Amino acid sequence: MTAVEELPVAETPKETPKETAAPTPPPASTNLPLRAAGVALGLLGVFVLGFLAYLAVLSPLQHDRDQITRYADFRKELAEGTAPVAPPIAAGKSVAILEIPRLGLREVVVEGTTSADLTHGPGHRRDTPLPGQPGISVILGRAGAYGGPFGDLGKLHTGDVITVITGQGLASYTVSGTGPSILPPVPGSSTLVLVTADSGVAPRGEALVTARLTSQPVAGNSAEAPRIHRSEVGLSGDLGALVPLLLWAEALLLAVGLTTFSYLRWSKWPTYVISSPVLLAVLWNIYESLARLLPNTL
Template sequence: MTTTVLPALEPQAPPPAEEAAPPSGRRPGAPGTPAPPPPARPGLALTGFALCVLAALLIGFAANLTVVGHLQHSRDQQTAYADLREQLALGTAPVGQRTYDDKPLAMGAPVALLRVPSLKLREVVAEGTTSGVLMSGPGHRRDTPLPGQAGTSVIMGRQWGYGSPFLSIGKLPRGAEIELTTGQGKAVYEVVGVRRPGDRLPAALGQGQGRLTLMTATGGPYTPSGVLRVDARLKTPVQPNPPRYVRSGWIAPSEEALSGERGAWLAVFLWSQGLLLAALLVVWAHRAWGRWQAWITGVPVLAALGIATAGAATRLLPNLL
């Protein structure tokens, strides 16, 4: 019997281990495999945050000095007119630096109704001339007598912002009438001239005479460069002057012409903190929810906080702006 000897088999190397397949069963890079999300880049998030804050502030400033500011002025004027009308009817309208019950007159309290027929202007005049008071309309300088009384009464108003009540007073011709109604009655003034920076001062008043000076800014839109004054002499009989507790010059620097209100810094700080927090949340929502969801929910909040922050910051700007 013939014995067949089989050749010895050489040991074979074990096959290479298969790479771990992804849970989907596809190899990385195989066709149809979704690409992994790109890593988050802190630079883009920081840029988006800065753009959110900047856009909200720019929109806020533009709105406050135009549409929103004019709407605020109109609302405040309606409220002040209703208050002054009621006080005149009840005989409690202020006639000096104190109220009818002998309390100091509050800043922003209505004191007179101003009418300029040739300009079709009707504005309620409030007590005080800070930037915040002049957002609601013209303001009476506290260290001067009220209209209709002996001496020079000074009323300031904005040129462009917040209703721009005194935008056209520089066009008043000589002889135009200005009417003011206070708790003492109606006083009528006649314009005697318009003064710009460098013009001569009017002659000093005699005993028992009255004068009105309207003040606003000169220069281009929202770029005040000086003070424009309209002088008018009192035509109606002079009304009695109550005792004055705030003498000439006894006012804060923020009540002078073209001054800002330094006390507004606290409001600016608080509103800006809210704006920064809202911008951070919008950037987070953009990554967590998606672009459109973040903007739909975030834009109204950012716009409201931007308007509030810019409104507080506007009080730091010149009061005749």
């Protein structure tokens, strides 16, 4: 038999897969607004968190430092007999030491009740007599920020003792009531009213404590009481902080611009060392101005 040679079978060429074209990236002009918006939102979030941290952590430290300094200075004034006892008294001047044993509270009281005044401690309302004098003496204090010295006023009960030391001596009071309004004073008596916000976060009204003087009243001032501004009553912000806030905001923009320029044109580490304290100082002043716009007893 003759062997039949097998003819070679031609192989069918395989189709090569078509390469998938890479997607064309969107033009840079489209990404730029989105990136700018993302950066802006991120910076805004950091700014807000920084402000909350200032109110919750840094402002109590600032209050404690002020109180330590004021307590030492006011005790010296009491010993020398130079503590103020009658108007005119400069705003922010220390006028009394308030003590509430049940709350473990001891605070130096300053003159004035604006939001800026109450960053240092409780404030004496200027149109009322000083504690210990005849009439209704009113002291405002914060419930949350800057140490929240009056945050626990709701824990006081009828009969609790409150003492106030002024340049005229020690005045003792007994709590006669708590609530959202002042109890009618007994004719001819001296009354102390402590006022704060009903919440240290989102206040809706005021919380008050009324106390009657149990020690002998001291001589009052016969001069006409000064008029106060709207910013000195409870739950009022200080619109006078708007101008400093705008100026510090401009300073922040300038500082950020110079810092960015230095990062691009200079070494990063020296820029960081120099710019960080400046930026933190400017932010601190911005946060202080913003805090003044909040209710004064918050």
